[in-house]
Amino acid sequence: MQFPILSVLIFLPILAGIVLLLLPAGRKNLIKWIALVTASLILLLSVIVYFSYDIAAGGYQFIERANWVPALGISYYVGIDGIGAPMVLLAGLVMFTGVMVSWGVDDRPREFFSFMMFLGASVLGVFCALDLFMLFFFFELAVFPKYLMIVLWGSPKTRNYGGMKLTLYLFIGSMIALVGALAIYFGSGLRTFDMIALEGAGFSTAFQRLWFPFVFLGFGILSGIFPFYSWAPDGHVAAPTAISMLLAGVEMKVGAFAALRVAFMLLPEGARYWSTAILILATINVVYGAFIALIQTDFKYVIGFSSVSHMGLVLIGFATLNREGLIGAGMQMFSHGVMTALFFSVVGMVYDRAHTRELSELGGLFRKLPIAAVGFIVGGLVSMGMPGFSGFVAEFPIFMGVWQVLPVVAVIAILGVLITAAYILLVVRRVFFGELPEALANVGDVTLKDKISTILLAVIMIALGVFPSLMAPMISSGVDHILALLGGA
Secondary structure, three states: OOOOHHHHHHHHHHHHHHHHHHOOOOOHHHHHHHHHHHHHHHHHHHHHHHHHOOOOOOOOEEEEEEEEEHHHOEEEEEEEOOOHHHHHHHHHHHHHHHHHHOOOOOOOHHHHHHHHHHHHHHHHHHHHEOEHHHHHHHHHHOHHHHHHHHHHHOOOOOHHHHHHHHHHHHHHHHHHHHHHHHHHHHHHOOOOOEHHHHHOOOOOHHHHHHHHHHHHHHHHOOOOOOOOOOHHHHHHHHOOHHHHHHHHHHHHHHHHHHHHHHHHHHOHHHHHHHHHHHHHHHHHHHHHHHHHHHOOOEHHHHHHHHHHHHHHHHHHHHHHOOHHHHHHHHHHHHHHHHHHHHHHHHHHHHHHHHOOOEHHHOOOOOOOOHHHHHHHHHHHHHHOOOOOOHHHHHHHHHHHHHHHHOHHHHHHHHHHHHHHHHHHHHHHHHHHOOOOOHHHOOOOOOOHHHHHHHHHHHHHHHHHHHOHHHOHHHHHHHHHHHHHHHHOO
16 A cells, blocks of 8 residues: 555645644744644655656556545545646645745744645645545635735735735635536536546537636636736735745646646636637736736735736646647746745845835845845746746747747737846846945844745756756646547547
8 A cells, every 4th residue: 555645745734733723822933843844744745746756657646545425426536647746846845935934923823834734735635636526625725724814914004905805806716616616517427526537528519618617717716817816916915925925836826727627627628619718818917917017116016916927828828728838837837836935935035124015115135135135036037037947948838839829929928028027127126236225224134044945946946947857747748648638629
């Protein structure tokens, strides 16, 4: 019997969260160390899963299954493919670095780190689920801790608005996705939520075209698809640093991943029929998000709208329905996840020391926060798609894929990248260079834990940019299965 590594990954943070809630509130150091040890174990296990995945064999691996409610066709059914494995690694990375940069949280750390653990468990559950009911269960599990973490520890000025907006948008998306999921369940005639079985259900063309938008938009709202994107920048800005990292770095990928797993893979003919509409919406994401990021004056809002823009590239890659585009989308999900985690962690470091996010009040911080500044610059180069960094090896295949389908979209999306370069260079100049304001003269450097997190995330993006073979073949093996489903539609 194989070691149930995926179950350990999913339930370890749940167990840790429960343990944390049972500890005395005054044991702050113990609480933080339990959270860090748990996050470290999750990162270690996610690395083991990633490098243990057999690319040559492909398909779903590390499979665990147990009947839960047989009468309804519900099972505890988990496994990962070549796309799921990088997402599990991403979740492990962001959880670990999120705990590290949150070490200074002294306001109810017991509840803070407990909710973070529950949030981590939910995203890992989605990435591993092979049962549609379980996927939806883990998808919904995240809503409650997200809301509480924003309204309790978020920015006082915006947390109530941002938290409620995020929650309402995600509830609406969940309800739309639930309608689509129930249609798939009953429409298959199989009376099962087993997604591998549902892949071969033989849904009619009319059925797929009708229900695809429900599933795609339901999950796509969490990925920030236009015009349902506005929860993302408001939620990111309102959230505390670690939750911004998780929201932008992982949660938006949960929406995209679920849309790919359910909408594209179970309803491939629907995907083909609606692909042009998705391309149009995603292209608006790219350009509009970049333009709005360009005019922001709040450091965190810049990154929030940047996330909307970059997630548009992921959706463009999906909508190409070809190998290049899908591989690029998979690479972009991972690259953007690491990049935004780094961005938001640096924004948090700056805010904690400067006590402002207004770009006009910042400047010259390179000499005060050199490691943070270098980390942000590396993230900026990734965001701009510069060769030698992970953003290039992710975005270039997307442009190749969409050029084969609709060249005008490729041209417009590249325009979005040029705008991205403009706002990244602007932010770098305003925040880290120029004159140091008198109010920031006594700003201290970031902590050792902050430096470790920054260096770790930056090194990963550079390594993937220089050695794309670390991930591209694995994602390609997952894409093979998707293309087979699309070809058989």
